Amino acid sequence: MYEWTTGGYDVAVREQIRGWLAEDVGSGDVTTETTIPKESRSKAVIHVKESGYIAGLPIAKLVFEVVDPSLVFEAKVQDGDKVDKGTIIAVVEGSTHSLLIGERLALNLMQRLSGIATKTRSFVDALEGLPVRLVDTRKTTPGHRMLEKYAVRVGGGANHRFGLYDAVMIKDNHIKGAGGITAAVEASRRIIPHTMKIEVETESLQQVDEAIACGADIIMLDNMTASMMKEAVAQIKARAPHVIVEASGGVSLETVHAIASCGVDVISVGGLTYSFQALDISLDLNAKKGGGPS
Template structure:
């Protein structure tokens, strides 16, 4: 996995830590744990899945106390078994406890996305279709959630409204038709900008292909309709299937021959991967 630049990650982690530490810091640990006490703790998977988000977890610990060090056993993108140690964290106990929840929140959330993505990728392994995410991401966390999709073996759709044209149903309605919407887009954007159009019917697809686009999003079509759509396109554009795809239905969708399958729930509804921080040992209190 190619890591995301720290300049992208640090504002997210810093904001989450400030939210959790509030105005007084970790008053529970401050009352119970002797200052200067060192400890070693393990980040452990409570269930099988795929790891993602370790860089954010590391940042959470180090921003609270630079004296905390982490040793990674299972990096981002790695599959883990229930009970397997992902990493160990060692250093001042107060810092470990203060950063614990923030580190685990990121790690559980992103590992959940990676695990969900991996489940769908595995389901369509026999076919050429790639699994891609959408813009249905948690506000402010798009970069890291899309990173988690990659960690799970998936690919990314556009990152925002400004990196590709995607003509959807409301654009078509406002423009008055598929052809008009595509023609206006072609007249407006530069030659390096890709144009994709969402179609609900084979009739709309026929109109889109008559004008010419780079990709077509085949929305909520049955597997049989998807097969017909792929035949109609005949390699002239990228074909993307979308609409309530699950690991159970993904193989039938992929068997239609589409190039991409986009799934919004990977980032908006994937369950977390249960990961915990387990105490291992305590070192001597610093003088």
């Protein structure tokens, strides 16, 4: 179970929902308006068509609230719950027009977020018992980062930096542009506040050595072989045990355990938010009382 903590995000998400609804509805839902009486009222059940981990129920509730505040949304499970095929995860009652207007957006968001949570959980399970943190990256869908990073947390993972503004992350192109790792770190250190950390991406043991020497707070081992990674970790822990070691690049469900076994502290996986299978979730109107979807 994972509870949605707004932290002031509801306002921002509601604004996004209004924009997404405007994109979908435009001047009106012509199909619903021309086929269903305006006074029609219905009960809808939202159910899963395959097993997985649920994420996005509070977001779906917000969608229906924005469409029509009189709609009554009742979650039957909670974000973070594992559900089996056929499970009813929510019931929504009210205007049929409003239900159908909000249906697709609510489902799209829940399907994607549940897919991310389910994939994240598979990685977390593969790392069970190992002292390593699984994190996401900035490889998110534009406009959906807040929600996708939330889904990663629901799945048991953690978040890397949220954007370009909350940590210094010196990558290969920064190193080239600055004239080397040392030059990049020193230039950044002169400007950033003392509360901000500096991470350096390395691709060789020589770069690891330089990153240690110039005082990087976090050293990323990017696309290294297992043997090189083990040597890099040993070097960092011996010379700078306070430094956080992150592994990234080419991480899959098949390789993540071996990577973690090299002794890294953090493993970042971009695929959590850009390469996942959306969970199949459906909404059906007028379900029979006490039964499954009609």
